[in-house]
Amino acid sequence: MSTLRLLRRLLPPYGKLIAVLVVLLVAQTVGTLYLPTLNGNIINNGVVAGNLPYILRTGEWMLLVSAVVGVLSIAGVYLASRVAMSSGADLRSALFTHVQGFSARNVNHFGTASLITRNTNDVQQIQIFLQMALTMMVVAPIMAVGGVVMAIREGATLSTLLLVAIPVMAILLGAVMGRVIPQFRSMQGKIDRLNQVLREQITGVRVIRAFVRGSFEVNRFRDANDSLTSTSLRVNRIFALLLPAMMVVLNLSSVAVVWFGGRLVSEGVMPIGNLTAFLTYIMQILMSVMMAVMVAILVPRAAASAERIEEVLGRVNINLLQFHGDESPEQCRRYPRPYVKVVHMRDGVDLHEAARRYHDALALLL
Known part of the structure; x- marks a missing residue:
């Protein structure tokens, strides 16, 4: 939820760019989904039938679609x-x-x-x-649907x-996310600690050298660094298991398609070109996941x-200064805040x- 709230604050100025981006990506995805059908048609109507002109004509169309998809991908x-960098x-x-x-209290907080x-x-x-x-x-989502x-x-x-394939992948993903979210929160806090020690x-550095505290500071840095490293390794070990598990599901799905699809082709229920296109679509669906x-x-x-x-942006900052000493008008105006x-x-x-001297003050306090 916090990520969505922050994005709602950041993205409105770039609404037009995002709209153009979505149109480009939709067109790119439609072109990508169209290519397997053309490939299946080449096999069914060209290779099987021995129709060379059809193969060349459809192949040229596939090259054109691929080139357009590539340009749209680069633009996207x-x-x-x-948008992200801005x-x-x-x-x-x-x-x-x-x-x-x-x-000073907020900074110290x-x-x-x-x-x-x-x-x-x-x-x-x-x-x-x-x-x-x-x-x-x-x-x-467009590719999947x-x-x-x-x-x-x-x-x-x-x-x-x-x-079977998609629910299994969703279960694996949910299990991993539940474990790594607390670890990432801990990791950011440990980065804070590492920066604090280094700063x-x-x-x-002069005080450390004067009191010969170099070895103590080395140990402080080592403790902070080791703590961050152990948390990072713990998170990466979890993710190291996720991608291979996803690839197992992906490859088993491909094997199942070839196994059962081959039987349908041998029985004459399904053309070989349709099986090839179906296998490509299965790969695209699982790759979208x-x-x-x-x-x-x-x-x-x-x-x-x-x-x-x-947390920082929600912290109330100073919106009014109050000067109690013998500050001159120039000293009061040095800070970009209203003052009393x-x-x-x-x-x-x-x-x-x-x-007259403090004419821009909100008030004079007697």
């Missing part, structure tokens, strides 16, 4: 990158501007190291997720295999980063003169 990636720049600017208005991490690493996680989502997450429709059109009997060592998995891998870390960014000036009442104080 370019627009997705532009949104990241806007988010960094918003964080920086908001933090500039923090009081988060810590300097944590604020640096949130404005760099956390924003980068949102950028990466956004770029992947704008490409793969748009293509994946279109692939199912085209697969049923080529062979309704074999389509029942999808009722303290750099800023206090794999694309969704690749984006889903980024969701936990992006969600953790979005929570941390929203305290005037200490004593002999010789001219309130009219004070009002």
